[in-house]
Amino acid sequence: MAPKSDNTEAIVLNYVNEFNLKKASIQKTLDSLADSGKISFKEYGKQKIYLARQDQFNIPNNEELASMKEENAKLQEHLDQQKKAITEVEGEIKCLQSNLTLEQIHDKEAKLRKEVKEMEDKLVKLRGGVTLVRPEEKKAVEAMYSEKISLWRRRKRMFKDLWDAITENSPKDLKEFKEELGIEYDEDVGVNLQSFSELLQHGKKRARGQ
Numbered sequence: 100m101a102p103k104s105d106n107t108e109a110i111v112l113n114y115v116n117e118f119n120l121k122k123a124s125i126q127k128t129l130d131s132l133a134d135s136g137k138i139s140f141k142e143y144g145k146q147k148i149y150l151a152r153q154d155q156f157n158i159p160n161n162e163e164l165a166s167m168k169e170e171n172a173k174l175q176e177h178l179d180q181q182k183k184a185i186t187e188v189e190g191e192i193k194c195l196q197s198n199l200t201l202e203q204i205h206d207k208e209a210k211l212r213k214e215v216k217e218m219e220d221k222l223v224k225l226r227g228g229v230t231l232v233r234p235e236e237k238k239a240v241e242a243m244y245s246e247k248i249s250l251w252r253r254r255k256r257m258f259k260d261l262w263d264a265i266t267e268n269s270p271k272d273l274k275e276f277k278e279e280l281g282i283e284y285d286e287d288v289g290v291n292l293q294s295f296s297e298l299l300q301h302g303k304k305r306a307r308g309q
Contacts (some may be wrong), residue, residue, distance in 0.1 A: 138150065159290060164289065181218055181219070221264070
């Protein structure tokens with residue numbers, strides 16, 4: 100097992116051991132990626148720090164995140180209304196059962212079940228944003244979303260390991276150093292990994308409850 104990544108050397112060693120990479124090959128590849136504009140870098144004397152281009156990541160801004168939360172709140176409100184309607188229908192059934200003949204009860208029950216089914220269909224459409232999505236398409240979207248969340252979490256952890264290692268003995272003010280490098284944390288742009296993870300989990304729970 101590779102050593103724990105508690106400093107820069109250990110982190111680099113992990114990758115070298117895992118992918119059998121050599122220093123010359125790594126340096127050549129990084130320089131090639133930088134020359135082609137696929138990544139960027141900062142020079143500090145003889146040292147280079149390579150960075151991913153931030154413009155390649157499609158991260159929702161504050162306005163988009165607020166819109167998503169607002170839409171989620173509306174869907175929850177619709178769900179509560181439908182639950183209330185279903186409860187009222189069930190109460191009506193119980194009331195009618197004590198006053199109607201058996202045949203009338205069956206007819207009324209069939210009618211009410213139809214109404215409940217229609218309300219459930221409407222609820223499904225609301226949950227899906229009106230446009231119905233096939234199960235396989237929904238599953239594919241959820242899988243892609245889950246993959247992006249996992250990638251976000253993994254990159255966030257990798258950055259923390261590297262940042263801690265680079266700044267462990269640095270005399271620089273970390274905030275100023277971060278600004279010099281043009282680094283922005285999730286919090287700096289108003290996004291939160293946990294809130295996006297919860298959206299996925301909420302969607303799965305809701306799907307199981309259908």
